Amino acid sequence: xxxxxxxxxxxxxxxxxxxxxxxxxxxxxxxxxxxxxxxxxxxxxxxxxxxxxxxxxxxxxxxxxxxxxxxxxxxxxxxxxxxxxxxxxxxxxxxxxxxxxxxxxxxxxxxxxxxxxxxxxxxxxxxxxxxxxxxxxxxxxxxxxxxxxxxxxxxxxxxxxxxxxxxxxxxxxxxxxxxxxxxxxxxxxxxxxxxxxxxxxxxxxxxxxxxxxxx
Amino acid sequence: xxxxxxxxxxxxxxxxxxxxxxxxxxxxxxxxxxxxxxxxxxxxxxxxxxxxxxxxxxxxxxxxxxxxxxxxxxxxxxxxxxxxxxxxxxxxxxxxxxxxxxxxxxxxxxxxxxxxxxxxxxxxxxxxxxxxxxxxxxxxxxxxxxxxxxxxxxxxxxxxxxxxxxxxxxxxxxxxxxxxxxxxxxxxxxxxxxxxxxxxxxxxxxxxxxxxxxx
DNA sequence: TTGAGTATACTTGTCAGACAATTTGAATGT
DNA sequence: ACATTCAAATTGTCTGACAAGTATACTCAA
Numbered sequence: 353x354x355x356x357x358x359x360x361x362x363x364x365x366x367x368x369x370x371x372x373x374x375x376x377x378x379x380x381x382x383x384x385x386x387x388x389x390x391x392x393x394x395x396x397x398x399x400x401x402x403x404x405x406x407x408x409x410x411x412x413x414x415x416x417x418x419x420x421x422x423x424x425x426x427x428x429x430x431x432x433x434x435x436x437x438x439x440x441x442x443x444x445x446x447x448x449x450x451x452x453x454x455x456x457x458x459x460x461x462x463x464x465x466x467x468x469x470x471x472x473x474x475x476x477x478x479x480x481x482x483x484x485x486x487x488x489x490x491x492x493x494x495x496x497x498x499x500x501x502x503x504x505x506x507x508x509x510x511x512x513x514x515x516x517x518x519x520x521x522x523x524x525x526x527x528x529x530x531x532x533x534x535x536x537x538x539x540x541x542x543x544x545x546x547x548x549x550x551x552x553x554x555x556x557x558x559x560x561x562x563x564x565x566x567x
Numbered sequence: 568x569x570x571x572x573x574x575x576x577x578x579x580x581x582x583x584x585x586x587x588x589x590x591x592x593x594x595x596x597x598x599x600x601x602x603x604x605x606x607x608x609x610x611x612x613x614x615x616x617x618x619x620x621x622x623x624x625x626x627x628x629x630x631x632x633x634x635x636x637x638x639x640x641x642x643x644x645x646x647x648x649x650x651x652x653x654x655x656x657x658x659x660x661x662x663x664x665x666x667x668x669x670x671x672x673x674x675x676x677x678x679x680x681x682x683x684x685x686x687x688x689x690x691x692x693x694x695x696x697x698x699x700x701x702x703x704x705x706x707x708x709x710x711x712x713x714x715x716x717x718x719x720x721x722x723x724x725x726x727x728x729x730x731x732x733x734x735x736x737x738x739x740x741x742x743x744x745x746x747x748x749x750x751x752x753x754x755x756x757x758x759x760x761x762x763x764x765x766x767x768x769x770x771x772x773x774x775x776x777x778x779x780x781x782x
Numbered sequence: 783t784t785g786a787g788t789a790t791a792c793t794t795g796t797c798a799g800a801c802a803a804t805t806t807g808a809a810t811g812t
Numbered sequence: 813a814c815a816t817t818c819a820a821a822t823t824g825t826c827t828g829a830c831a832a833g834t835a836t837a838c839t840c841a842a
Binding site for chain 2: 361399403406407410418434435437438441442444445446449493495496497498501505
Binding site: 631 | 792794
């Protein structure tokens with residue numbers, strides 16, 4: 353039997369590494385991302401660097417106009433509200449449908465448990481299980497395109513969070529509690545309740561993040 | 568005052584024309600789309616053609632593996648169900664929120680009127696106002712990212728429809744009637760009702776399209 | 783005749799180098 | 813101080829080329 357092996361093209365490798373640097377905050381909107389700079393730092397040709405940049409532009413992680421250098425997308429309060437409202441649209445409808453079938457996604461349950469476990473080890477470790485909780489909900493819908501859309505949103509959310517260092521914005525206990533309420537509502541088949549709780553949950557996070565980014 | 572003018576790059580021009588050919592069905596999944604072929608037919612260099620193809624791959628209108636020619640995405644019954652379910656997720660939640668504020672989008676009203684007007688002039692002219700009705704609903708949400716997501720779905724929907732020629736699949740009177748019911752529910756503030764009617768509306772369209780594509 | 787292996791053509795991935803077009807900021811002159 | 817011009821930096825696009833992979837046709841043996 354042939355072991356499934358993954359061969360990445362050079363463009364993909366550069367794209368992935370660049371995306372990592374963006375999402376971890378190692379690359380901020382302060383500095384411009386020129387094609388030549390990327391090409392030299394990775395030791396690839398300029399067309400390759402160009403392709404990688406354009407891929408990330410397609411993911412809305414970079415922005416650039418014609419004949420201008422690319423920059424990491426700066427996400428102001430308005431963008432944050434747009435993103436979180438989009439999340440609310442997607443997730444609340446998903447919760448409604450999960451609730452009608454009383455299907456509680458195990459991934460979300462596990463992620464929520466991890467939130468409590470990570471409470472003691474610094475606030476930054478809290479971001480990851482939080483994101484996992486929500487993606488767990490979305491993946492439970494079993495819809496490929498919805499999942500794709502949501503993941504692109506999550507990239508931007510993560511981008512926001514790293515820009516704010518995301519310290520002290522999240523309270524592990526209250527987050528865990530709200531998540532539990534959502535899951536309980538789903539288990540009880542309370543579609544309306546689940547959607548309502550989620551809306552409040554996202555609204556508070558949204559406003560805190562928007563405020564933190566609104567210097 | 569400077570009149571806003573749009574200068575399109577060569578890649579964008581090729582991309583737009585290619586997309587048009589795909590969406591009108593002039594380019595089907597029967598023939599392969601090679602970089603060289605695109606380059607020669609448009610009189611551009613191969614890297615330019617390559618960039619255009621990769622853009623369309625990013626829009627899910629073309630698919631291709633490494634070292635293989637691109638093809639127009641063939642959308643089988645499973646894809647159609649995935650797309651329409653995604654539509655249902657997005658649109659039903661939008662309707663709920665529109666209903667709570669009793670906001671009836673004018674664009675949607677106009678588009679629905681056009682459906683009746685176009686009833687006599689052939690079934691194909693019916694597709695366009697139908698799509699406009701639904702995009703009108705989505706744009707009324709005023710969320711940039713939701714609109715972006717939805718437009719990518721609509722590209723694929725249009726792709727499905729042209730592949731089936733979309734004749735006799737749609738009945739103008741019943742579509743108009745269902746749309747009217749939806750708008751009435753929104754105007755009445757009946758969130759649950761609007762979402763329910765839309766779900767049925769999309770479900771029947773989905774199954775008809777899936778059946779037509781399930782040869 | 784059939785099957786397996788090889789050889790060949792086609793296509794894409796990547797690179798190098800170059801020039802045009804545009805933006806941007808600085809130098810210049812009034 | 814302001815407007816103009818100039819130069820540097822950056823991107824858009826092209827040509828040409830080679831490597832690498834895929835798919836098809838072909839040859840030769842059983």
